[in-house]
Amino acid sequence: MKTLTLIQPDDWHLHLRNGDILKTVLAHSARQFKRAMIMPNLKSPVVSVDDALHYRQEILQARPNNSSFEPLMSLYLTPQTSVEDIQKVAENPFIYALKLYPAGATTNSASGVNNLTAIYPILEAMQTHKVPLLIHGEVTESNTDIFDRERLFIDTHLIPMVVKFPELKIVLEHVTTKEAVQFVESASKKIAATITPQHLLFNRNALLVGGIKPHYYCLPILKRESHQQALIIAATSGNPKFFLGTDSAPHLTTLKENACGCAGCYSAFAAVELYAEAFEKENALDKLEAFASFYGADFYGVARNTETITLEKKLWKIPPYYGENDIQITPLKANETLNWKQT
Ligand code: NCD
């Protein structure tokens, strides 16, 4: 049987939630990934060092027995974030970054930032203390077309920010457009991007053709095929600025299959397999290990992992949902087949 062995990957963008959903999803990520950058957009967002340390304990307690999965924590940047908070983050061994959500951009982002220039003193402190900034890069003005929101964020906010803070490390999270790819490619070494499996495997047809498919609705929204192509080329190019970040974002099935469905795709159940499928279609499986396991660690300046995971070529059917009792989470590609499986 054909197999693929990789140095164990890290997930540089992961939503685990808390409580029962955390307990349902964590084992999936912990089986594949050594480390993950944990997103702070809980219903009550993770805004302080203390919040992050409590949340980290909750995650550690929910880990399967013998798991050595490491949650790398991030704080939610709000208009109240202080320079003192940045100093504390810089000194803390468990907190790696701050996440910037423009207010209203996505799930649980009401505490985000409306006026980006107002937080420039915080960005200054982050630059000084070498704390990376993770960005959900979409403008949020209600009259802006949803398919243009990432491109406009880059032009209006990101380019001026990068000019003002040239030494600040920035990850443009879950890039979805060729303009984002071009921006990251032409920017300095301080700028990198994560790419999700859904944006490599699908375009907006998956969401909208033949009926509205809520399990393909995530933010930034899937774009047209030419953008998908640009992402595939970036991910498989061997350019270390692009690395794995699943953005696996579990929501209850009832809240996705809803008149006002939540944004987020659940991919953690087989994230590496989904990426393998995308890379294989491009005849680029030889590029998967560096994308999944090396470039993110190198960008963040942490050691590469040393253990390995193995996938085997094997058709299997993705179940209709994961979880039990009240917790039902529909995975990406539910009821369809995948052709790789972790051993
Ligand atoms: C994420 C979530 O559900 O928390 N949703 C999504 O569509 N990606 C938030 C985010 O990363 O935008």
Ligand code: ZN
């Ligand atoms: Zn996310």
